[in-house]
Amino acid sequence: MTTHTVAERLQQARRGVGVAGAGPRPRREPRPGRRRLSARTITLILFAGPSMILLLLINLYPLLYAVMQSLRNGNLLNLGPWVGFSNYLRVLTESSFWQGALFTLVFTITGVFGSWLVGLAFALLLRTRIPAGGLFKVLLLLPWVVPVVVSATSWNWLVATPQSPLPILAHALGLGNVLFLADPVLAKVTVCVFKVWISFPFMMMMMSSALASVDTNVYEAAKVDGATSWQSFRHITMPLVSRSTYVSWILMTIFCVNDFPTIFLLTGGGPVNATSSLVVMAYRTVFQNFQTGPGVAIALLMTLVLVIVSVLLYRQIRKVNIE
């Protein structure tokens, strides 16, 4: 009978071996070439299993099917005949696709940085002691909490027709007839502002929790050393929240590029195609023009770019984290 130190038993416990019995059991060496899975490994596989099955069924299977659809000329129910890459060629040579890509880029950049700036400003404002700070934190989360169908309805009431409150206000201020959703440029601006309005609370939460983990003593020290508040923000706060910032940018980029309801419920992609981001364009091509092949091709081209960009960024933050 060998005696085992605590550390050795812990090692075994981690492997899930022989912890329950009176003592360590003598174990046969596994035969070479046939490694047997330990109880722990089996448990862990069972732990992750259901989520993997779901991901395969709900996310990866549709992706593969969509790739097939994009290579064929079918409709909603049939795959249709094989056409090779002609759907992609057709989509890539249409100017509307590039306009949609450009708007997606504009929408994403304003969505990410606009909501980040507003969210960070609120996170910084609410970090200091102000009366009823907790109440404001909850109130400011409302744009993110309220369903987008509700907020789109309300924004429609505010801006959609010449009889709406904001156009009337603009008229009273001598700006003439401002048509927020009928003018192509203004419609784009309105959609972007709407997106920032919806998303800044998410950024506020991300940045608040990043700021909460910054040791406040550092600021005292900086103050003693004569740092201005801008200097302590620039050289203490920003570096310490940089990782959360990168992560929030990546997540928000994904949210913005894939955002369908925010745009569709406010403008439907119009006027004409002015606010058709690639997602909205894909939806309209498939469900309004019933051209499954080209529609899915648009969605997949967008996905490809998005996945490449976000995997590169993902590696970048992991590198930052390790250093």
Add this chain to the structure above:
Amino acid sequence: MTTTGVAIEPDSTRAMVLYRGGKLDVTGARGQWWRFVLVVVVTAVILIPIASVVYLSLLPALGSTTSAAITLENYGSVFSQTNLLFWLENSLGVALATVIISVVVAAPAGYVLSRVRNRFVSGYALVLFIVQALPVVSAVIPLFILFAKLNLVDNLAGVTIIFVGSSMSVAIWMLSAYYDSIPITLEEAAWMDGCSVAGGFVRVVLRNSLPGILSTAIFTFLLAWNDYLISVVFLRSDVNYTLPVGLETFFQQNQTNWGLVMAVAVIMMLPPVVLFAVLNKYFSVGGIGGSLAGR
């Protein structure tokens, strides 16, 4: 010389010091009032769209006979004129089922992500991340065809499954981030006492993870409650609508009757708002950052 057996956790003492620090007081009392005024004014402007929903829902409807300035009659009308009760029931059922299934599936998976470091788990983390980046639009049609064969179109169970699938990545990240804050020494003690890995997970980790679980539950509830795209494609008959589809359809039919439309809108936003008002201190998305970057 005596040595006590009390183990000191450096991490936990540091965390306590940080929390004891409380709110930051970088400016003096004089700097406070303008911040307060700024926050009040900007918050008020930001809340105009939400406040106007509530206000409009309380105005008398077109052709109403009441002389009161504010009335609840729109609420009575929408319940009698539409299938609102069905929509509300469907939305609640779908959202609660999504929450329960998501947490049950994501809780053990998050444990694997939090405690295991090898190339399989790194690969799985990357798959989760890529899945999160896939647009729902391209997945909707294949799923529609698949679900048509399985009789899951125009079926609330069908949309629930899709909601669970689309909340999976974030749910796993949030839970694994929370598990990271539970010291592994607790489980090791349980293992030493003869607990299995599964037993240690349930009795030690899960029992200490209520805030993480609540956070995940709130997130998945919002996702299921607020979704529009999946519901509009998969739900076909009026009695099967969830609130977003119901509201949008009703809005298309009653563009000018804002009082009625907004009454439905208020009913729709009430559950998530109440949920947040009660549970907001448990909700944190900050953990996602560490969980994404950490492995």
